[in-house]
Amino acid sequence: MSFFPGKDPVAGDAFACDAIENLIIPRTSDIGGFAVRRALPSRQRRLVGPFIFFDRMGPALLRADEALDVKPHPHIGLSTVTYLFDGEIKHRDSLGTELVIRPGDINLMTAGRGIVHSERTPENLRGHPHSVSGLQTWLALPDNREEIDPTFDHTGKEMMPLIDADGIKGRVVIGAFEGLASPVSTFTDTLYVDLWLDAGIRFPFAATHEERAVYILSGELVVAGDRFAADQLLVFRPGDAITLEAGLQGCHLMLFGGAALNSRRYIWWNFVSSSKERIEKAKEEWRTGRFDIVPGDEEEFVPLPTA
Template sequence: MIESVILPRAHDVGGFEVRRALPARERQMIGPFIFFDQMGPGEFLTGQGLDVRPHPHIGLSTVTYLFEGEILHRDSLGSEQPIRPGALNWMTAGQGIAHSERTAPALRAHGNRLFGIQSWAALPAALEETAPSFAHHPAEALPMIADGGARLRLVAGEGWGLRAPVETHWPLFYADLELAPGAACPLPDGHEERGAYVVQGTVTVAGQVFEAGRMLVFRAGDRLSIRAEGQGARLLLLGGAVMDGPRHIFWNFVSSRRELIEQAKADWAADRFARVPGDDEEFIPLPWRKD
C-alpha cells in the first residue's frame, strides 16, 4: 500500500533551517502539491526572527500553515496578514506576484518559536497566467471533525465529507490530523493521489511503522487507515487528482511551459514585478543557474 517513502532534505530559508519533502527524486508531485517544506520546530533568540525577503512566484499557489509561532505575510497586491497556528494563508501567484515572510518587530522583542509547513500547489495549465490573488482563513473558519481520539481540520479542498472555504483551482485535499495513542483515521479514497507527512510521533500503516519526518506516498485506490503509536501523532494529509502534465521548476517559478519561466526570470532580473508595499527596500536576487 506504500508506493514510496520520502526523506526530506535540509535547506536554509531566511536564516531558518527547513526540511524539503517535495519535489523529490521519488516524486515530483502528489496531486497538485509540488513543494513541501517543514519549517522548524525551532526558536529564535531575542532580536532575531524569520527574514524571507521579497521574492517572486508564478504558476502556483503558496499554502502556509503553522503549528506554532507567527509569520507576517506581505505581498505585491498590498496584503499584510499575520499568520497564526491553525489558520490558512493561500496566495495564488498566477501570472506573477512578489511577497515576503518575516517575524514582526513586536515578536522579535523576546524569544519566539516557529513550526509549520509551507507547500505549493501547481495551477492547471489553463490557469497558469490567471491574475494573482490572496486569501486568508482563520482557524475557526476551517471545518473540523473529532472522533475516537482523532481530530482533523480540513485546511483546503474536500474530504471526509467536509469542504474547506478557500477557493482552489484543482481537486485536492489538505488536512491537519492529530491522533491520540492508538487512534486511527482513514485516508479519503475519492482522490487519485494521496500522501501523509508525519509531523510528530510514530504511526502504523498496513503493518509498517513510520517515524516523524517521513512523507508517505500511497498507491491509488487502496482503502487504508493511519494509526498512532506511542505518545500519539500529528500528520499533514495531502493529495488530489493527477495533475495535467509534469511541471518545469526554476527557483520559485513553476509552469507547464518553459517559456513562461524564462519570461519570469527576465522580469524579476529587470525589476518588472510589482513591489511589496511596506517591504520594498530588500529583495532576493535571481539565482543565475541553469534550469
C-alpha cells in the same frame, strides 16, 4: 516562502508495505538555527496531486536577536499555502496585502502571471525569544489558470470544519474529507487535512482522491504493520484502502493530495510552469525589475540565483 537553499531529498530507506508507492526522507537544512525539511519535489516524486512543493518549517526557537526575514521574491504559476502550528509570520505582497498569519489560519496566495511577497517576523515579536513551526506548500495551477491575475486569500481557523471523535482530532484545511468541507477555494481537486491520532487509534484513509500522501509531523505511524517515524513522507498507491494507525505516543499527521495535473510542470527557483520558455521569461523579468514591488517592503529583494 522559498528560502531553503538545499538540494533535493535523497532516497529513503527500504520498506515492505505494498500500499506505499514512495517513501521520502526530507533533506534538512539549518538556516541560522531554523531547521527546514523539504519533502517535495524529490528525486522519487515531483508532485502529489497539485502539490509540487512541501516544506516543513521548524519547529524552531528563535533567540531575541533572531528573526525570520524572507525578503521580497517572485512567483508565477502556483498558489502558495502557508499553515502554522506555532508562531506568527507577517505577509506582505505586491497586491498591497499586509497581514499576520497565526496558528491554524491559512494564507493562500495565487501567483498566476506573477506576484512578489515577503515573509517576516512581526514587529511585536522582534527582540524577544519566539518559536516558529509550520508548513509551506505550493499548488501548481492547471493549464488554463497559469496566467490568471494574482490574488490573496486569508481564512481564519474558526472557518475550517473540525474533526472531533474518540481519540481523533483535526481540521479540514482545504478540500472535502469525511463529510466535511473547507471554505478555502482551489482550482483543482485538493486535499489538505491536519490530523491528530491518540496512541493506538486506527483511522481509514479512503481512496476518494486520485493521489494521496501523509507527512508525519510527530510521533510514529503504523501502516500495514510497518512503522514510520516523524518527518517522513508516505505516498500511497492510487485506489488502495489505507488504514492509518498511531504508535504508542500517538501521532500528528498532515494528509494531502488531490487530482493529478494533465500536463508536466517545470520548477525553477520560485517559478512553476508547464512551459520552460515561460520560466525563462520570468527569470528575465525579475532580473530586469519588471515585477511589481511590495508596498512597505521596497528596500530589499532576493536576487535571481546565478545557477
